[in-house]
Amino acid sequence: MLNIVLFGPPGAGKGTQSERLKEKYGLVHISTGDVFRGLDPESELGKLAKSYSDKGNLVPDEVTIQILESEVSKYPDAKGVIYDGFPRTTAQAEALDKFLASKGTEVSMMLSLVVPEEELKKRLIARAEVSGRKDDADPAIIQNRINTYNNSTAPVADFYRAQNKLSEVDGVGSIDDITNRLFAVIDGK
Numbered sequence: 158m159l160n161i162v163l164f165g166p167p168g169a170g171k172g173t174q175s176e177r178l179k180e181k182y183g184l185v186h187i188s189t190g191d192v193f194r195g196l197d198p199e200s201e202l203g204k205l206a207k208s209y210s211d212k213g214n215l216v217p218d219e220v221t222i223q224i225l226e227s228e229v230s231k232y233p234d235a236k237g238v239i240y241d242g243f244p245r246t247t248a249q250a251e252a253l254d255k256f257l258a259s260k261g262t263e264v265s266m267m268l269s270l271v272v273p274e275e276e277l278k279k280r281l282i283a284r285a286e287v288s289g290r291k292d293d294a295d296p297a298i299i300q301n302r303i304n305t306y307n308n309s310t311a312p313v314a315d316f317y318r319a320q321n322k323l324s325e326v327d328g329v330g331s332i333d334d335i336t337n338r339l340f341a342v343i344d345g346k
């Protein structure tokens with residue numbers, strides 16, 4: 158299986174690039190952010206997720222890991238999976254390793270999109286116009302998401318670096334240029 162963790166801060170372009178990778182390599186795309194936003198807003202789980210995501214905080218690991226595992230289990234015949242927005246903590250990364258090992262597979266690589274903070278903020282503010290997302294609309298929430306990324310999520314890159322699975326990719330430029338950089342890394346492995 159080709160299991161790609163597509164990594165990077167909010168606004169790095171993970172969702173956009175995931176669609177390109179999905180198409181080229183025939184993968185399943187799983188975005189935990191999309192899964193949370195797709196929950197019934199009246200359900201207990203939907204309310205719980207929203208109470209964190211609207212403020213730009215991480216949904217607790219226990220809940221997130223369970224949701225991720227049940228999502229992956231929907232695609233038993235997948236050729237591979239793009240993990241977008243997961244793992245976001247070291248505990249999630251450890252859980253993913255265990256989960257994939259139980260299925261006789263593993264993370265193939267982490268591709269980390271590198272984008273400077275000022276550029277991220279510009280992109281997220283522009284995205285608020287079209288996404289209608291509460292967490293895109295408020296500069297204080299955007300800052301909280303970036304801080305959460307720096308404090309809790311960035312260390313996940315070290316986890317995969319230690320396994321020799323990390324490749325950093327310049328996430329600034331045209332969408333096509335960035336796609337081609339990602340293709341080059343995947344095809345080079």
Ligand code: ADP
Nearest residue numbers: 167168189190209210214215216221242243245
């Ligand atoms: P972005 O990467 O643009 O910030 P996402 O759509 O990936 O947004 O995620 C939106 C929100 O969903 C996050 O701010 C967080 O509250 C929640 N979320 C998504 N993935 C995870 C995760 N792996 N662990 C905890 N919370 C998550």
